[in-house]
Amino acid sequence: MKRLIPLVPTGLAIVLLAASPMNAVAAEEISSLRGPLALEGQKSPPPVFKLKLDLEKFDRNFKTQPPLIPHKVKKYKINLKANRCLKCHDKATYKEEESPMIGVSHYLDKDGKEGKKINMKRYFCTQCHVPQVDAKPLVSNTFKGTK
């Protein structure tokens, strides 16, 4: 209700509220993330958020969570011919590159046997691993990770 009032001339608002308080409640319930903009209205674009890069690692929220990426990834290509992530994180190269090794689970085939090369099920890293930006959640939530 609070949001509706500034949009409508005061006199009209009072009439509306007095006449049909239920409608006002309904309007409040369907207010969207766009806010109370008219259909044709354009919201100014959201700011470009900064990547969170100041950490060495992100805490994991549960045991089987794919860890979040604490570095830039924009220039690291992953396609049929090349996978830049592997050049630093593969078990053959990680020591030299001083990077954390990819989990052993990524090398297991369907029978649970560990291979020398990454299993193709885990080839497209960014299908599961993502960097984070410094943005507030759009809707609040009460999620808490396990320890």
Ligand code: HEC
């Ligand atoms: C130039 C080397 C390099 C490349 C390329 C690279 N990484 Fe990393 N990565 C690192 C290093 C070093 C760390 C350790 C944290 C740090 O210093 O930023 C890391 C950390 C991570 C972590 C966090 C691990 C954990 O246990 O928390 C993930 C996940 C990750 N990288 C995924 C990727 C993915 C996916 C790509 C490709 C899109 C990629 N990395 C490309 C060097 C690299």
Ligand code: HEC
């Ligand atoms: C299908 C989802 C999936 C894909 C694809 C995937 N990962 Fe992971 N990754 C995970 C999960 C889940 C974990 C945490 C549990 C584990 O180690 O298996 C993990 C763990 C890791 C870790 C931390 C290992 C540790 O021991 O702490 C690194 C580094 C990593 N992945 C890098 C990569 C890179 C690089 C690629 C691409 C070549 C990749 N992952 C592809 C799901 C995935």
